[in-house]
Amino acid sequence: MDTNNDITPNSSTEDKIKEAARRVFIRKGYAATRTRDIADESGFNLSLINYYFRSKEKLFDIIIKEHFQSFIQSVMVIVNNRDTSIQQKIQLIINNYIDMLTKNPDLPLFVLKEINSDPDKFMAMIGFDKVNGGGTYLAQQWAEMAAHRKAPPVKPIHFLMNTASLIIFPFIAGPVIRNKTGIDKEQYNNLMEERRKLIPYWVSLMLNDSYEGLNN
Amino acid sequence: MDTNNDITPNSSTEDKIKEAARRVFIRKGYAATRTRDIADESGFNLSLINYYFRSKEKLFDIIIKEHFQSFIQSVMVIVNNRDTSIQQKIQLIINNYIDMLTKNPDLPLFVLKEINSDPDKFMAMIGFDKVNGGGTYLAQQWAEMAAHRKAPPVKPIHFLMNTASLIIFPFIAGPVIRNKTGIDKEQYNNLMEERRKLIPYWVSLMLNDSYEGLNN
DNA sequence: ACTGATTTTAATCATTTGATTGAATAAGTT
DNA sequence: AACTTATTCAATCAAATGATTAAAATCAGT
Numbered sequence: 001m002d003t004n005n006d007i008t009p010n011s012s013t014e015d016k017i018k019e020a021a022r023r024v025f026i027r028k029g030y031a032a033t034r035t036r037d038i039a040d041e042s043g044f045n046l047s048l049i050n051y052y053f054r055s056k057e058k059l060f061d062i063i064i065k066e067h068f069q070s071f072i073q074s075v076m077v078i079v080n081n082r083d084t085s086i087q088q089k090i091q092l093i094i095n096n097y098i099d100m101l102t103k104n105p106d107l108p109l110f111v112l113k114e115i116n117s118d119p120d121k122f123m124a125m126i127g128f129d130k131v132n133g134g135g136t137y138l139a140q141q142w143a144e145m146a147a148h149r150k151a152p153p154v155k156p157i158h159f160l161m162n163t164a165s166l167i168i169f170p171f172i173a174g175p176v177i178r179n180k181t182g183i184d185k186e187q188y189n190n191l192m193e194e195r196r197k198l199i200p201y202w203v204s205l206m207l208n209d210s211y212e213g214l215n216n
Numbered sequence: 217m218d219t220n221n222d223i224t225p226n227s228s229t230e231d232k233i234k235e236a237a238r239r240v241f242i243r244k245g246y247a248a249t250r251t252r253d254i255a256d257e258s259g260f261n262l263s264l265i266n267y268y269f270r271s272k273e274k275l276f277d278i279i280i281k282e283h284f285q286s287f288i289q290s291v292m293v294i295v296n297n298r299d300t301s302i303q304q305k306i307q308l309i310i311n312n313y314i315d316m317l318t319k320n321p322d323l324p325l326f327v328l329k330e331i332n333s334d335p336d337k338f339m340a341m342i343g344f345d346k347v348n349g350g351g352t353y354l355a356q357q358w359a360e361m362a363a364h365r366k367a368p369p370v371k372p373i374h375f376l377m378n379t380a381s382l383i384i385f386p387f388i389a390g391p392v393i394r395n396k397t398g399i400d401k402e403q404y405n406n407l408m409e410e411r412r413k414l415i416p417y418w419v420s421l422m423l424n425d426s427y428e429g430l431n432n
Numbered sequence: 433a434c435t436g437a438t439t440t441t442a443a444t445c446a447t448t449t450g451a452t453t454g455a456a457t458a459a460g461t462t
Numbered sequence: 463a464a465c466t467t468a469t470t471c472a473a474t475c476a477a478a479t480g481a482t483t484a485a486a487a488t489c490a491g492t
Contacts, residue, residue: 013439013440028247028333029245029247029248029329031244031245031247031248032245032247032248032333034478034479034480035479035480035481036478036479036480044440044441045440045441045442046441046442046480046481047440047441047442047481047482047483048439048440048441050480050481050482051439051440054481055480055481056479056480056481106332109325109328109329109332112325112388112389112392113245113325113329115391115392115395116322116325116391117244117248119391119392119395120395123392123395131396133396154410154414155407155410157393157397157399157407158407158410158411158414161385161386161389161393161407162382162418164385164389165381165382165384165385165386165389166378166381166382168381168385168389169377169380169381169384169385169388170377170381172328172385172388173328173377173380173381173384175331175332175335176328176331176335176339177373177377179331179335179336179339180349181373183373191371191373191374191377194370194371194374195374197430198370198374198430201427201429201430202378202421202422205418205421205422205425206418206421209421211417213417213420214413214414214417229469229470250448250449250450251449251450251451252448252449252450260470260471261470261471261472262450262451262471262472263451263452263453263470263471263472264469264470264471266450266451266452267469267470270451271450271451272449272450272451
């Protein structure tokens with residue numbers, strides 16, 4: 001009665017509006033989204049969105065929060081698993097991301113754009129401010145590995161950047177690349193599938209190289 | 217008298233408005249930019265922007281066109297240079313991009329967002345629709361190289377994606393990474409400087425590997 | 433069937449926002 | 463000086479847009 005969930009017996013309409021709003025927000029971004037767009041997309045009257053959610057901004061907050069909670073959690077489970085190796089974790093994270101991004105190709109651009117307009121606010125909204133990467137089991141494994149072998153003359157942050165870049169950027173740039181190459185959506189998804197195996201391989205190349213060729 | 221340029225004797229105000237508009241548009245995106253923001257940023261009256269440029273959209277078009285013309289041209293010069301090797305071209309392009317992106321860190325996100333909202337229109341606007349990558353001298357060099365050695369079992373498009381990813385994505389994700397790591401802007405620029413040498417090295421690793429380890 | 437609560441809608445409001453207008457000022461021409 | 467043209471601004475308009483309201487429709491319980 002006061003836990004405030006499941007109060008609504010039949011939340012079908014509310015959920016439909018949320019789903020419609022999620023689609024429109026992620027496709028067009030917060031600024032370019034009109035509440036009327038959401039009404040149209042959901043098929044309901046404009047004032048319904050203000051009846052269920054107080055305002056455009058509140059609706060936005062709620063949707064985004066719900067959308068990311070589960071994903072962040074799934075990644076945290078992977079990085080804190082004590083039974084998988086670093087290599088396995090990398091592969092699992094890549095799979096997790098590629099699955100998610102194939103379903104939601106507009107998401108990275110949306111996220112990065114909204115973060116860009118107010119980093120602290122958005123990170124707090126999606127609960128990413130509380131995530132402490134350094135406290136994960138993966139970070140511990142990484143530190144142990146680094147202690148045992150001669151570290152490459154390259155700061156670790158570069159490898160994190162590279163992995164994220166190789167996974168995420170092709171989704172962001174999808175429209176450009178498809179437009180220039182004429183590759184259709186399905187073929188492009190196949191390319192992304194190929195990268196499931198390729199990215200871990202490339203990352204290990206970069207990670208295990210001696211960097212002796214890197215001079216002058 | 218009919219070539220329509222240099223008609224304006226003193227274009228100082230017009231240029232100031234253009235500069236202000238460029239800053240605001242690229243920082244906030246087209247949808248979130250108010251003409252009043254541009255007026256404020258420029259220090260001039262709101263109606264001045266409609267006096268010089270007919271509308272918000274026309275102003276946008278003009279600015280974007282001018283902004284990209286020079287950059288695209290500089291890249292085309294590099295890829296069509298008959299006196300440099302592939303490796304040298306890669307290095308030059310990377311330098312070109314990192315220079316430009318260090319000065320305009322908001323640019324990639326802006327471009328990708330606008331392209332996303334209407335690929336054909338934006339590509340045409342910046343003149344990128346006329347660019348034919350396959351017709352460049354670099355493409356010819358690439359084809360020759362591919363003919364002479366056993367091609368890796370990986371489609372060439374992946375290497376293009378990877379290079380672009382490694383260059384551009386760290387700029388896009390800068391705010392997120394800085395927010396999580398506490399790295400300040402100057403330190404982050406230093407990281408980007410390090411990548412001038414690192415990215416070509418990583419790309420050659422990926423390019424020259426035998427891919428024998430890539431199985432199952 | 434009746435009652436009260438919940439859900440949905442059409443109509444409307446208030447603010448924001450892109451654009452226009454007409455006057456004021458400056459600068460050059462005759 | 464008188465006239466013309468280019469530049470700038472305050473005031474205002476019209477459309478778009480987020481939000482509210484009051485009434486109608488629907489539903490649940492009796």
